[in-house]
Amino acid sequence: MSRLQIHDVSVQFPGMNGGESVTALSEINFQIEPGEFVVALGASGCGKTTLLNLMAGFIQPSNGYLTLGDSDISGLPRVACGLDLQDQITGPGKDRGVVFQKHALLPWLNVLENAAFGLKLQGVGKKERIERASYFLKLVGLEDFHKHPVYQLSGGMQQRVGIARGLTNDPQMLLLDEPLGALDALTREVLQELLLDVWRKTQKMMFFITHSVEEALFMASRLIIMSPRPGRITHDFSLDFNKIFLETRDARQVKSMPEFIAMREKVLGIIHGDEVLNGGAH
Amino acid sequence: MKNQESIHALDLAPVSKAESAPKTKSNLMQTFLSIFAAGPVKPGESYGAPGQGKSLAISLFTTAFLILIWHIATYLQWVKPLFLPSPVAVVQRFWEVATEGFANATLLEHTGWSMMRVFSAFFLAFLTAVPIGILMGVNRIVRGLFDPIIEFYRPLPPLAYLPLVIIWLGIGEVSKVVLIYLAIFAPMALSARAGVKSVAIEQIHAAYSMGATRWQVIRHIILINALPEILTGMRIGIGFGWTTLVAAEMVAAQAGLGFMVLNAAEFLVTDVVIMGIIVIGIIAYLFDLFMRYLERKLVPWKGK
Numbered sequence: 001m002s003r004l005q006i007h008d009v010s011v012q013f014p015g016m017n018g019g020e021s022v023t024a025l026s027e028i029n030f031q032i033e034p035g036e037f038v039v040a041l042g043a044s045g046c047g048k049t050t051l052l053n054l055m056a057g058f059i060q061p062s063n064g065y066l067t068l069g070d071s072d073i074s075g076l077p078r079v080a081c082g083l084d085l086q087d088q089i090t091g092p093g094k095d096r097g098v099v100f101q102k103h104a105l106l107p108w109l110n111v112l113e114n115a116a117f118g119l120k121l122q123g124v125g126k127k128e129r130i131e132r133a134s135y136f137l138k139l140v141g142l143e144d145f146h147k148h149p150v151y152q153l154s155g156g157m158q159q160r161v162g163i164a165r166g167l168t169n170d171p172q173m174l175l176l177d178e179p180l181g182a183l184d185a186l187t188r189e190v191l192q193e194l195l196l197d198v199w200r201k202t203q204k205m206m207f208f209i210t211h212s213v214e215e216a217l218f219m220a221s222r223l224i225i226m227s228p229r230p231g232r233i234t235h236d237f238s239l240d241f242n243k244i245f246l247e248t249r250d251a252r253q254v255k256s257m258p259e260f261i262a263m264r265e266k267v268l269g270i271i272h273g274d275e276v277l278n279g280g281a282h
Numbered sequence: 283m284k285n286q287e288s289i290h291a292l293d294l295a296p297v298s299k300a301e302s303a304p305k306t307k308s309n310l311m312q313t314f315l316s317i318f319a320a321g322p323v324k325p326g327e328s329y330g331a332p333g334q335g336k337s338l339a340i341s342l343f344t345t346a347f348l349i350l351i352w353h354i355a356t357y358l359q360w361v362k363p364l365f366l367p368s369p370v371a372v373v374q375r376f377w378e379v380a381t382e383g384f385a386n387a388t389l390l391e392h393t394g395w396s397m398m399r400v401f402s403a404f405f406l407a408f409l410t411a412v413p414i415g416i417l418m419g420v421n422r423i424v425r426g427l428f429d430p431i432i433e434f435y436r437p438l439p440p441l442a443y444l445p446l447v448i449i450w451l452g453i454g455e456v457s458k459v460v461l462i463y464l465a466i467f468a469p470m471a472l473s474a475r476a477g478v479k480s481v482a483i484e485q486i487h488a489a490y491s492m493g494a495t496r497w498q499v500i501r502h503i504i505l506i507n508a509l510p511e512i513l514t515g516m517r518i519g520i521g522f523g524w525t526t527l528v529a530a531e532m533v534a535a536q537a538g539l540g541f542m543v544l545n546a547a548e549f550l551v552t553d554v555v556i557m558g559i560i561v562i563g564i565i566a567y568l569f570d571l572f573m574r575y576l577e578r579k580l581v582p583w584k585g586k
Binding site for chain 2: 056057058091092093094096097098100102104106107108117118121122149151165169171
Protein backbone atom coordinates (compact mmCIF):
# COMPACT_ATOMS: atom_id res chain seq x y z
CA MET A 1 0.00 0.00 0.00
CA SER A 2 1.30 3.34 -0.95
CA ARG A 3 1.65 6.26 1.39
CA LEU A 4 2.28 9.94 0.88
CA GLN A 5 5.43 11.26 2.48
CA ILE A 6 6.67 14.78 2.91
CA HIS A 7 10.33 14.97 3.74
CA ASP A 8 11.91 18.18 5.04
CA VAL A 9 9.84 20.30 2.75
CA SER A 10 10.08 24.09 2.74
CA VAL A 11 8.41 26.52 0.40
CA GLN A 12 9.55 30.08 -0.11
CA PHE A 13 7.70 32.53 -2.28
CA PRO A 14 9.78 35.35 -3.73
CA GLY A 15 9.02 38.76 -2.22
CA MET A 16 6.97 41.24 -4.16
CA ASN A 17 8.87 44.16 -5.74
CA GLY A 18 12.18 42.94 -4.43
CA GLY A 19 10.89 42.62 -0.87
CA GLU A 20 11.83 39.81 1.48
CA SER A 21 10.82 36.33 0.42
CA VAL A 22 7.96 34.74 2.35
CA THR A 23 8.39 31.35 3.94
CA ALA A 24 5.04 29.67 3.39
CA LEU A 25 6.11 26.32 4.79
CA SER A 26 9.13 25.50 6.89
CA GLU A 27 10.71 22.04 7.23
CA ILE A 28 7.58 19.94 7.09
CA ASN A 29 8.04 16.27 7.90
CA PHE A 30 4.82 14.39 7.64
CA GLN A 31 3.26 11.33 6.14
CA ILE A 32 -0.20 10.12 5.34
CA GLU A 33 -0.67 6.38 5.79
CA PRO A 34 -3.02 4.28 3.65
CA GLY A 35 -6.64 4.72 4.67
CA GLU A 36 -6.04 7.82 6.77
CA PHE A 37 -8.44 10.76 6.77
CA VAL A 38 -6.18 13.70 7.55
CA VAL A 39 -7.71 17.08 8.30
CA ALA A 40 -5.62 20.25 8.34
CA LEU A 41 -6.80 23.10 10.52
CA GLY A 42 -5.28 26.50 11.12
CA ALA A 43 -5.62 30.23 10.77
CA SER A 44 -5.51 31.87 7.36
CA GLY A 45 -2.02 32.07 5.96
CA CYS A 46 -0.66 29.05 7.83
CA GLY A 47 0.18 27.21 4.63
CA LYS A 48 -2.65 24.66 4.47
CA THR A 49 -3.40 25.30 0.84
CA THR A 50 0.31 25.49 0.00
CA LEU A 51 0.69 22.05 1.55
CA LEU A 52 -2.21 20.72 -0.52
CA ASN A 53 -0.83 22.29 -3.69
CA LEU A 54 2.50 20.58 -2.99
CA MET A 55 0.79 17.21 -2.64
CA ALA A 56 -1.19 17.82 -5.81
CA GLY A 57 2.00 18.80 -7.63
CA PHE A 58 0.77 22.28 -8.53
CA ILE A 59 3.83 23.87 -6.92
CA GLN A 60 7.34 22.59 -6.30
CA PRO A 61 9.05 22.71 -2.90
CA SER A 62 12.04 24.99 -2.45
CA ASN A 63 13.65 22.24 -0.37
CA GLY A 64 12.89 18.61 0.36
CA TYR A 65 10.83 15.94 -1.39
CA LEU A 66 7.36 14.53 -1.59
CA THR A 67 6.78 10.93 -2.55
CA LEU A 68 3.71 8.84 -3.20
CA GLY A 69 4.36 5.12 -3.34
CA ASP A 70 5.59 2.09 -1.46
CA SER A 71 9.06 3.29 -0.53
CA ASP A 72 9.56 4.47 3.02
CA ILE A 73 11.68 7.59 3.26
CA SER A 74 10.62 8.56 6.75
CA GLY A 75 13.57 8.85 9.12
CA LEU A 76 16.09 8.55 6.32
CA PRO A 77 18.76 11.24 6.20
CA ARG A 78 18.31 13.89 3.57
CA VAL A 79 21.14 12.55 1.42
CA ALA A 80 19.68 9.07 1.25
CA CYS A 81 16.36 10.45 0.00
CA GLY A 82 18.00 11.69 -3.14
CA LEU A 83 18.96 8.12 -4.06
CA ASP A 84 15.53 6.60 -4.29
CA LEU A 85 13.08 8.96 -5.82
CA GLN A 86 11.13 6.92 -8.33
CA ASP A 87 8.02 7.78 -6.31
CA GLN A 88 8.80 11.48 -6.12
CA ILE A 89 5.96 13.84 -6.89
CA THR A 90 7.10 16.16 -9.65
CA GLY A 91 3.73 17.39 -10.95
CA PRO A 92 0.01 16.71 -10.92
CA GLY A 93 -1.20 13.21 -11.72
CA LYS A 94 -4.31 11.11 -11.77
CA ASP A 95 -3.20 9.25 -8.63
CA ARG A 96 -4.10 12.42 -6.65
CA GLY A 97 -7.59 13.74 -7.19
CA VAL A 98 -8.33 17.32 -6.19
CA VAL A 99 -11.62 18.85 -5.08
CA PHE A 100 -11.31 22.61 -5.22
CA GLN A 101 -12.69 25.22 -2.86
CA LYS A 102 -14.47 26.99 -5.66
CA HIS A 103 -15.85 24.69 -8.27
CA ALA A 104 -13.46 24.09 -11.11
CA LEU A 105 -16.13 22.33 -13.13
CA LEU A 106 -16.36 22.75 -16.88
CA PRO A 107 -19.49 24.78 -17.67
CA TRP A 108 -19.80 23.51 -21.26
CA LEU A 109 -20.27 19.93 -20.05
CA ASN A 110 -23.29 18.52 -18.26
CA VAL A 111 -23.15 16.82 -14.87
CA LEU A 112 -22.41 13.35 -16.23
CA GLU A 113 -19.78 14.58 -18.69
CA ASN A 114 -18.08 16.53 -15.92
CA ALA A 115 -17.94 13.52 -13.65
CA ALA A 116 -16.64 11.32 -16.47
CA PHE A 117 -14.17 13.90 -17.81
CA GLY A 118 -11.06 12.30 -16.30
CA LEU A 119 -11.94 8.91 -17.79
CA LYS A 120 -12.44 10.52 -21.18
CA LEU A 121 -8.96 12.05 -20.96
CA GLN A 122 -7.58 8.60 -20.30
CA GLY A 123 -9.35 7.12 -23.29
CA VAL A 124 -11.82 4.96 -21.35
CA GLY A 125 -14.72 3.79 -23.55
CA LYS A 126 -18.04 5.62 -23.42
CA LYS A 127 -20.02 2.79 -21.87
CA GLU A 128 -17.58 2.30 -19.02
CA ARG A 129 -17.29 6.06 -18.53
CA ILE A 130 -21.02 6.43 -18.06
CA GLU A 131 -21.17 3.38 -15.82
CA ARG A 132 -18.45 4.53 -13.48
CA ALA A 133 -19.52 8.18 -13.37
CA SER A 134 -23.15 7.17 -12.74
CA TYR A 135 -22.07 5.06 -9.79
CA PHE A 136 -20.39 7.98 -8.04
CA LEU A 137 -23.08 10.47 -9.03
CA LYS A 138 -25.57 8.16 -7.36
CA LEU A 139 -23.33 8.03 -4.32
CA VAL A 140 -23.45 11.83 -4.01
CA GLY A 141 -27.19 11.87 -4.68
CA LEU A 142 -27.17 13.32 -8.19
CA GLU A 143 -28.53 10.34 -10.13
CA ASP A 144 -31.43 12.42 -11.45
CA PHE A 145 -29.26 15.29 -12.73
CA HIS A 146 -27.05 13.63 -15.35
CA LYS A 147 -28.13 15.88 -18.22
CA HIS A 148 -28.23 19.17 -16.31
CA PRO A 149 -25.77 21.95 -17.22
CA VAL A 150 -23.54 22.39 -14.18
CA TYR A 151 -24.00 26.16 -14.10
CA GLN A 152 -27.68 25.71 -13.35
CA LEU A 153 -26.99 23.71 -10.19
CA SER A 154 -26.83 25.11 -6.66
CA GLY A 155 -23.45 25.57 -4.99
CA GLY A 156 -23.90 22.42 -2.92
CA MET A 157 -24.79 20.34 -5.96
CA GLN A 158 -21.84 21.70 -7.92
CA GLN A 159 -19.57 20.75 -5.06
CA ARG A 160 -21.06 17.26 -5.12
CA VAL A 161 -20.28 17.02 -8.83
CA GLY A 162 -16.72 18.03 -7.96
CA ILE A 163 -16.49 15.26 -5.38
CA ALA A 164 -18.00 12.69 -7.76
CA ARG A 165 -15.55 13.80 -10.45
CA GLY A 166 -12.64 13.30 -8.06
CA LEU A 167 -13.86 9.83 -7.11
CA THR A 168 -14.77 8.63 -10.61
CA ASN A 169 -11.15 9.00 -11.60
CA ASP A 170 -10.27 6.49 -8.86
CA PRO A 171 -7.20 8.27 -7.44
CA GLN A 172 -5.08 6.83 -4.64
CA MET A 173 -5.78 9.90 -2.56
CA LEU A 174 -8.23 12.75 -2.59
CA LEU A 175 -7.11 16.29 -1.77
CA LEU A 176 -9.96 18.54 -0.67
CA ASP A 177 -9.36 22.27 -0.26
CA GLU A 178 -12.18 23.59 1.94
CA PRO A 179 -14.69 21.78 -0.24
CA LEU A 180 -17.60 22.59 2.08
CA GLY A 181 -16.56 26.10 3.10
CA ALA A 182 -19.08 27.94 0.94
CA LEU A 183 -22.07 25.75 1.74
CA ASP A 184 -24.99 26.26 4.09
CA ALA A 185 -24.98 24.40 7.40
CA LEU A 186 -27.46 21.72 6.35
CA THR A 187 -25.83 20.85 3.01
CA ARG A 188 -22.50 20.94 4.74
CA GLU A 189 -23.54 18.28 7.26
CA VAL A 190 -25.03 16.11 4.54
CA LEU A 191 -21.80 16.26 2.55
CA GLN A 192 -19.66 15.65 5.63
CA GLU A 193 -21.50 12.41 6.23
CA LEU A 194 -21.36 11.57 2.54
CA LEU A 195 -17.58 12.03 2.44
CA LEU A 196 -17.16 9.81 5.49
CA ASP A 197 -19.28 7.12 3.83
CA VAL A 198 -17.23 7.37 0.66
CA TRP A 199 -14.05 7.20 2.69
CA ARG A 200 -15.19 4.05 4.48
CA LYS A 201 -16.26 2.42 1.23
CA THR A 202 -13.15 3.25 -0.77
CA GLN A 203 -10.50 3.46 1.98
CA LYS A 204 -8.76 6.20 0.05
CA MET A 205 -6.28 8.52 1.68
CA MET A 206 -7.94 11.85 2.29
CA PHE A 207 -6.37 15.25 2.92
CA PHE A 208 -9.05 17.72 3.88
CA ILE A 209 -8.62 21.42 4.65
CA THR A 210 -11.16 23.29 6.73
CA HIS A 211 -11.59 26.39 8.89
CA SER A 212 -14.25 24.78 11.06
CA VAL A 213 -13.00 23.14 14.25
CA GLU A 214 -16.17 21.10 14.58
CA GLU A 215 -15.92 19.83 11.01
CA ALA A 216 -12.26 18.95 11.56
CA LEU A 217 -12.96 16.91 14.69
CA PHE A 218 -15.93 15.17 13.11
CA MET A 219 -14.16 14.16 9.91
CA ALA A 220 -10.59 13.43 10.94
CA SER A 221 -8.94 10.18 11.79
CA ARG A 222 -5.90 12.39 12.13
CA LEU A 223 -5.98 16.10 12.79
CA ILE A 224 -3.03 18.36 12.15
CA ILE A 225 -3.02 21.93 13.36
CA MET A 226 -0.85 24.38 11.51
CA SER A 227 0.57 27.70 12.55
CA PRO A 228 1.60 30.65 10.40
CA ARG A 229 4.81 32.64 9.92
CA PRO A 230 6.47 30.38 9.01
CA GLY A 231 3.86 27.75 8.14
CA ARG A 232 4.45 24.58 10.12
CA ILE A 233 2.60 21.69 11.75
CA THR A 234 2.39 22.29 15.48
CA HIS A 235 -0.01 19.56 16.63
CA ASP A 236 -0.92 16.10 15.40
CA PHE A 237 -3.87 14.23 16.95
CA SER A 238 -5.37 10.82 16.30
CA LEU A 239 -9.15 10.96 16.51
CA ASP A 240 -12.00 8.47 16.15
CA PHE A 241 -15.16 10.56 16.21
CA ASN A 242 -15.66 9.72 12.54
CA LYS A 243 -15.63 5.99 13.34
CA ILE A 244 -18.12 6.51 16.14
CA PHE A 245 -20.39 8.30 13.67
CA LEU A 246 -20.04 5.56 11.06
CA GLU A 247 -21.21 3.06 13.70
CA THR A 248 -23.97 5.09 15.34
CA ARG A 249 -25.07 7.19 12.30
CA ASP A 250 -25.97 10.02 14.64
CA ALA A 251 -23.90 13.10 13.86
CA ARG A 252 -25.53 15.34 16.46
CA GLN A 253 -25.01 12.71 19.13
CA VAL A 254 -21.31 12.52 18.22
CA LYS A 255 -20.91 16.30 18.15
CA SER A 256 -22.44 16.64 21.63
CA MET A 257 -20.34 13.93 23.27
CA PRO A 258 -18.39 15.32 26.27
CA GLU A 259 -15.16 14.06 24.69
CA PHE A 260 -15.98 15.90 21.46
CA ILE A 261 -16.71 19.13 23.31
CA ALA A 262 -13.58 18.81 25.44
CA MET A 263 -11.48 18.24 22.31
CA ARG A 264 -13.13 21.18 20.60
CA GLU A 265 -12.24 23.46 23.53
CA LYS A 266 -8.69 22.16 23.50
CA VAL A 267 -8.24 22.77 19.79
CA LEU A 268 -9.83 26.21 20.03
CA GLY A 269 -7.44 26.97 22.90
CA ILE A 270 -4.50 25.97 20.72
CA ILE A 271 -5.65 28.11 17.84
CA HIS A 272 -6.42 31.14 19.99
CA GLY A 273 -3.16 30.79 21.91
CA ASP A 274 -1.47 30.71 18.58
CA GLU A 275 -3.11 33.90 17.51
CA VAL A 276 -2.04 35.67 20.69
CA LEU A 277 1.55 34.49 20.23
CA ASN A 278 1.57 35.85 16.70
CA GLY A 279 -0.01 39.14 17.63
CA GLY A 280 -3.43 38.16 16.31
CA ALA A 281 -4.36 36.72 12.96
CA HIS A 282 -5.54 39.09 10.32
CA MET B 283 -49.79 45.67 -12.62
CA LYS B 284 -47.45 48.26 -11.24
CA ASN B 285 -46.08 48.89 -14.69
CA GLN B 286 -49.43 49.52 -16.23
CA GLU B 287 -50.14 52.01 -13.50
CA SER B 288 -46.95 53.89 -14.21
CA ILE B 289 -47.74 54.07 -17.91
CA HIS B 290 -51.11 55.41 -17.03
CA ALA B 291 -49.67 58.08 -14.79
CA LEU B 292 -47.34 59.20 -17.56
CA ASP B 293 -50.17 59.14 -20.01
CA LEU B 294 -52.64 61.08 -17.92
CA ALA B 295 -50.44 64.06 -17.22
CA PRO B 296 -50.60 65.72 -20.65
CA VAL B 297 -54.24 64.72 -21.15
CA SER B 298 -55.46 66.35 -17.96
CA LYS B 299 -53.64 69.54 -18.91
CA ALA B 300 -55.22 69.66 -22.34
CA GLU B 301 -58.60 68.65 -20.90
CA SER B 302 -60.21 68.19 -24.29
CA ALA B 303 -57.56 65.96 -25.90
CA PRO B 304 -59.28 63.37 -28.08
CA LYS B 305 -59.23 59.77 -26.96
CA THR B 306 -57.40 58.44 -30.02
CA LYS B 307 -54.50 60.75 -29.31
CA SER B 308 -54.22 59.38 -25.79
CA ASN B 309 -54.14 55.83 -27.14
CA LEU B 310 -51.43 56.75 -29.59
CA MET B 311 -49.45 58.38 -26.80
CA GLN B 312 -49.91 55.29 -24.68
CA THR B 313 -48.65 52.98 -27.43
CA PHE B 314 -45.70 55.27 -27.96
CA LEU B 315 -44.77 55.38 -24.30
CA SER B 316 -45.20 51.64 -23.93
CA ILE B 317 -42.15 51.25 -26.18
CA PHE B 318 -40.04 52.80 -23.47
CA ALA B 319 -41.79 51.24 -20.49
CA ALA B 320 -39.94 48.30 -18.99
CA GLY B 321 -41.84 45.09 -19.66
CA PRO B 322 -43.28 43.09 -16.81
CA VAL B 323 -40.60 41.55 -14.62
CA LYS B 324 -40.03 38.02 -15.81
CA PRO B 325 -39.68 35.18 -13.35
CA GLY B 326 -36.03 34.32 -12.79
CA GLU B 327 -34.75 37.75 -13.78
CA SER B 328 -32.33 39.06 -11.24
CA TYR B 329 -32.87 42.49 -9.74
CA GLY B 330 -30.40 45.20 -10.64
CA ALA B 331 -28.59 43.43 -13.48
CA PRO B 332 -27.38 46.33 -15.65
CA GLY B 333 -29.34 46.99 -18.80
CA GLN B 334 -31.61 44.00 -18.78
CA GLY B 335 -34.91 43.91 -20.65
CA LYS B 336 -35.85 44.22 -24.29
CA SER B 337 -34.64 47.11 -26.43
CA LEU B 338 -35.79 46.02 -29.89
CA ALA B 339 -38.86 48.25 -29.98
CA ILE B 340 -36.79 51.27 -28.96
CA SER B 341 -34.24 50.49 -31.67
CA LEU B 342 -36.99 50.26 -34.27
CA PHE B 343 -38.32 53.58 -33.00
CA THR B 344 -34.88 55.21 -33.37
CA THR B 345 -34.61 53.91 -36.94
CA ALA B 346 -38.08 55.10 -37.87
CA PHE B 347 -37.47 58.45 -36.21
CA LEU B 348 -34.21 59.06 -38.10
CA ILE B 349 -35.81 58.16 -41.43
CA LEU B 350 -38.72 60.47 -40.61
CA ILE B 351 -36.40 63.40 -39.80
CA TRP B 352 -34.48 62.65 -42.98
CA HIS B 353 -37.72 62.66 -44.95
CA ILE B 354 -38.94 65.90 -43.39
CA ALA B 355 -35.59 67.61 -43.95
CA THR B 356 -35.63 66.77 -47.65
CA TYR B 357 -39.38 67.25 -48.12
CA LEU B 358 -39.23 70.77 -46.71
CA GLN B 359 -36.04 71.32 -48.70
CA TRP B 360 -33.91 72.29 -45.72
CA VAL B 361 -30.96 70.86 -47.64
CA LYS B 362 -30.40 70.55 -51.34
CA PRO B 363 -30.88 67.07 -52.86
CA LEU B 364 -27.27 67.24 -54.03
CA PHE B 365 -26.16 67.07 -50.39
CA LEU B 366 -28.96 64.94 -49.02
CA PRO B 367 -31.37 63.22 -51.42
CA SER B 368 -34.73 62.13 -50.05
CA PRO B 369 -35.31 58.59 -48.77
CA VAL B 370 -37.65 58.01 -51.66
CA ALA B 371 -34.96 58.98 -54.15
CA VAL B 372 -32.53 56.60 -52.45
CA VAL B 373 -35.04 53.74 -52.61
CA GLN B 374 -35.71 54.52 -56.28
CA ARG B 375 -31.99 54.56 -56.94
CA PHE B 376 -31.65 51.27 -55.08
CA TRP B 377 -34.17 49.70 -57.46
CA GLU B 378 -32.50 51.28 -60.47
CA VAL B 379 -29.01 50.09 -59.54
CA ALA B 380 -30.36 46.66 -58.64
CA THR B 381 -32.02 46.23 -62.03
CA GLU B 382 -30.03 48.37 -64.44
CA GLY B 383 -26.73 48.75 -62.61
CA PHE B 384 -24.30 51.54 -61.91
CA ALA B 385 -20.74 51.90 -63.23
CA ASN B 386 -21.05 48.82 -65.44
CA ALA B 387 -22.29 46.45 -62.75
CA THR B 388 -25.56 45.70 -61.01
CA LEU B 389 -25.96 46.08 -57.29
CA LEU B 390 -25.81 42.31 -56.91
CA GLU B 391 -22.48 42.21 -58.71
CA HIS B 392 -21.09 45.07 -56.61
CA THR B 393 -22.28 43.34 -53.46
CA GLY B 394 -20.97 39.97 -54.61
CA TRP B 395 -17.47 41.30 -55.30
CA SER B 396 -17.29 43.11 -51.97
CA MET B 397 -18.57 40.13 -50.03
CA MET B 398 -16.13 37.86 -51.82
CA ARG B 399 -13.25 40.16 -50.81
CA VAL B 400 -14.34 40.68 -47.22
CA PHE B 401 -15.33 37.09 -46.52
CA SER B 402 -12.32 35.45 -48.16
CA ALA B 403 -10.11 37.78 -46.09
CA PHE B 404 -12.20 36.96 -43.04
CA PHE B 405 -11.93 33.24 -43.71
CA LEU B 406 -8.16 33.40 -44.22
CA ALA B 407 -7.81 35.48 -41.06
CA PHE B 408 -9.90 32.97 -39.13
CA LEU B 409 -7.71 30.10 -40.33
CA THR B 410 -4.47 31.85 -39.36
CA ALA B 411 -5.23 34.36 -36.61
CA VAL B 412 -7.05 32.00 -34.27
CA PRO B 413 -4.32 29.32 -34.16
CA ILE B 414 -1.60 31.97 -33.88
CA GLY B 415 -3.51 33.80 -31.13
CA ILE B 416 -3.98 30.53 -29.22
CA LEU B 417 -0.31 29.66 -29.66
CA MET B 418 0.68 33.14 -28.50
CA GLY B 419 -1.31 32.47 -25.36
CA VAL B 420 0.15 29.05 -24.59
CA ASN B 421 3.69 29.34 -25.95
CA ARG B 422 6.20 32.01 -25.01
CA ILE B 423 8.27 31.52 -28.19
CA VAL B 424 5.32 32.11 -30.51
CA ARG B 425 4.26 35.05 -28.35
CA GLY B 426 7.74 36.53 -28.58
CA LEU B 427 7.81 36.07 -32.36
CA PHE B 428 4.46 37.59 -33.21
CA ASP B 429 3.90 40.16 -30.48
CA PRO B 430 6.11 42.94 -31.95
CA ILE B 431 4.75 42.40 -35.48
CA ILE B 432 1.09 42.55 -34.50
CA GLU B 433 1.47 45.33 -31.96
CA PHE B 434 3.42 47.42 -34.48
CA TYR B 435 1.07 47.26 -37.44
CA ARG B 436 -2.22 47.00 -35.52
CA PRO B 437 -2.64 50.73 -34.80
CA LEU B 438 -1.59 51.75 -38.32
CA PRO B 439 -4.44 52.93 -40.57
CA PRO B 440 -4.80 50.54 -43.55
CA LEU B 441 -4.60 53.55 -45.88
CA ALA B 442 -1.03 54.12 -44.62
CA TYR B 443 0.25 50.74 -45.77
CA LEU B 444 -2.06 50.41 -48.79
CA PRO B 445 0.57 51.87 -51.17
CA LEU B 446 3.14 49.37 -49.93
CA VAL B 447 0.72 46.48 -50.39
CA ILE B 448 0.07 47.65 -53.95
CA ILE B 449 3.79 48.02 -54.70
CA TRP B 450 4.40 44.49 -53.42
CA LEU B 451 1.33 42.66 -54.63
CA GLY B 452 0.07 44.70 -57.57
CA ILE B 453 -3.37 46.13 -58.17
CA GLY B 454 -5.23 42.83 -58.56
CA GLU B 455 -7.55 41.00 -56.18
CA VAL B 456 -4.68 39.72 -54.03
CA SER B 457 -3.69 43.13 -52.70
CA LYS B 458 -7.34 43.97 -51.91
CA VAL B 459 -7.89 40.76 -49.99
CA VAL B 460 -4.53 41.09 -48.21
CA LEU B 461 -5.34 44.63 -47.07
CA ILE B 462 -8.65 43.51 -45.57
CA TYR B 463 -7.00 40.37 -44.20
CA LEU B 464 -4.41 42.45 -42.31
CA ALA B 465 -7.14 44.59 -40.79
CA ILE B 466 -9.03 41.51 -39.56
CA PHE B 467 -6.01 39.49 -38.46
CA ALA B 468 -4.82 41.63 -35.53
CA PRO B 469 -8.06 41.93 -33.53
CA MET B 470 -8.84 38.25 -34.13
CA ALA B 471 -5.41 37.04 -33.00
CA LEU B 472 -5.40 39.28 -29.94
CA SER B 473 -8.88 38.10 -28.94
CA ALA B 474 -7.84 34.45 -29.20
CA ARG B 475 -4.80 35.23 -27.10
CA ALA B 476 -6.91 37.03 -24.50
CA GLY B 477 -9.27 34.04 -24.51
CA VAL B 478 -6.41 31.77 -23.53
CA LYS B 479 -5.50 34.10 -20.69
CA SER B 480 -9.05 34.07 -19.36
CA VAL B 481 -8.91 30.39 -18.40
CA ALA B 482 -9.27 29.73 -14.67
CA ILE B 483 -6.10 28.07 -13.40
CA GLU B 484 -8.28 25.74 -11.29
CA GLN B 485 -9.73 24.18 -14.44
CA ILE B 486 -6.25 23.55 -15.80
CA HIS B 487 -5.09 22.11 -12.49
CA ALA B 488 -8.19 19.94 -12.27
CA ALA B 489 -7.52 18.53 -15.75
CA TYR B 490 -3.88 17.75 -14.95
CA SER B 491 -5.00 16.06 -11.72
CA MET B 492 -7.21 13.82 -13.80
CA GLY B 493 -4.25 12.74 -15.89
CA ALA B 494 -4.53 15.17 -18.80
CA THR B 495 -1.57 15.64 -21.09
CA ARG B 496 -0.47 19.14 -22.09
CA TRP B 497 -2.13 18.74 -25.47
CA GLN B 498 -5.37 17.56 -23.82
CA VAL B 499 -5.36 20.61 -21.55
CA ILE B 500 -5.03 22.88 -24.58
CA ARG B 501 -7.73 21.06 -26.52
CA HIS B 502 -10.29 20.31 -23.82
CA ILE B 503 -9.83 23.27 -21.48
CA ILE B 504 -8.02 26.21 -23.04
CA LEU B 505 -9.53 26.11 -26.53
CA ILE B 506 -13.10 25.78 -25.34
CA ASN B 507 -12.58 28.44 -22.69
CA ALA B 508 -11.23 30.79 -25.36
CA LEU B 509 -14.24 30.22 -27.62
CA PRO B 510 -16.36 33.16 -26.39
CA GLU B 511 -13.45 35.57 -26.88
CA ILE B 512 -12.63 34.05 -30.26
CA LEU B 513 -16.23 34.68 -31.35
CA THR B 514 -16.04 38.25 -30.04
CA GLY B 515 -12.79 38.65 -31.98
CA MET B 516 -14.53 37.42 -35.12
CA ARG B 517 -17.25 40.02 -34.64
CA ILE B 518 -14.73 42.81 -34.11
CA GLY B 519 -12.60 41.48 -36.99
CA ILE B 520 -15.37 41.45 -39.58
CA GLY B 521 -16.21 45.00 -38.50
CA PHE B 522 -12.64 46.05 -39.31
CA GLY B 523 -12.98 44.16 -42.60
CA TRP B 524 -15.96 46.24 -43.74
CA THR B 525 -14.20 49.39 -42.53
CA THR B 526 -11.22 48.61 -44.74
CA LEU B 527 -13.29 47.59 -47.76
CA VAL B 528 -13.59 51.09 -49.21
CA ALA B 529 -9.85 51.66 -48.88
CA ALA B 530 -9.18 48.32 -50.60
CA GLU B 531 -11.49 49.18 -53.49
CA MET B 532 -9.97 52.64 -54.00
CA VAL B 533 -7.40 51.36 -56.44
CA ALA B 534 -8.20 49.65 -59.75
CA ALA B 535 -11.46 48.00 -58.79
CA GLN B 536 -14.05 47.30 -61.52
CA ALA B 537 -16.87 46.52 -59.13
CA GLY B 538 -17.62 46.46 -55.43
CA LEU B 539 -19.71 48.45 -52.98
CA GLY B 540 -16.75 50.59 -51.93
CA PHE B 541 -15.87 51.23 -55.55
CA MET B 542 -19.50 52.06 -56.30
CA VAL B 543 -19.62 54.62 -53.47
CA LEU B 544 -16.31 56.22 -54.48
CA ASN B 545 -17.30 56.29 -58.13
CA ALA B 546 -20.68 57.86 -57.34
CA ALA B 547 -19.00 60.46 -55.13
CA GLU B 548 -16.77 61.53 -58.01
CA PHE B 549 -19.86 62.29 -60.10
CA LEU B 550 -21.77 63.68 -57.11
CA VAL B 551 -24.46 61.02 -57.38
CA THR B 552 -25.23 61.39 -53.70
CA ASP B 553 -28.19 58.99 -53.64
CA VAL B 554 -25.94 56.11 -54.77
CA VAL B 555 -23.41 57.07 -52.09
CA ILE B 556 -26.06 56.92 -49.39
CA MET B 557 -27.58 53.76 -50.84
CA GLY B 558 -24.14 52.07 -50.87
CA ILE B 559 -23.48 53.06 -47.28
CA ILE B 560 -26.84 51.64 -46.21
CA VAL B 561 -26.27 48.37 -48.09
CA ILE B 562 -22.82 47.91 -46.48
CA GLY B 563 -24.31 48.70 -43.10
CA ILE B 564 -27.17 46.24 -43.50
CA ILE B 565 -24.93 43.39 -44.66
CA ALA B 566 -22.51 43.98 -41.78
CA TYR B 567 -25.39 44.14 -39.33
CA LEU B 568 -26.98 40.93 -40.62
CA PHE B 569 -23.66 39.12 -40.32
CA ASP B 570 -23.28 40.40 -36.77
CA LEU B 571 -26.75 39.07 -35.93
CA PHE B 572 -25.67 35.70 -37.33
CA MET B 573 -22.53 35.76 -35.18
CA ARG B 574 -24.60 36.56 -32.10
CA TYR B 575 -26.87 33.65 -32.92
CA LEU B 576 -23.79 31.43 -33.29
CA GLU B 577 -22.56 32.67 -29.92
CA ARG B 578 -25.81 31.73 -28.22
CA LYS B 579 -25.71 28.28 -29.80
CA LEU B 580 -22.00 27.56 -29.27
CA VAL B 581 -21.32 29.08 -25.87
CA PRO B 582 -24.55 29.16 -23.86
CA TRP B 583 -22.36 28.83 -20.76
CA LYS B 584 -20.61 32.16 -21.42
CA GLY B 585 -20.31 34.20 -18.25
CA LYS B 586 -21.82 31.42 -16.13
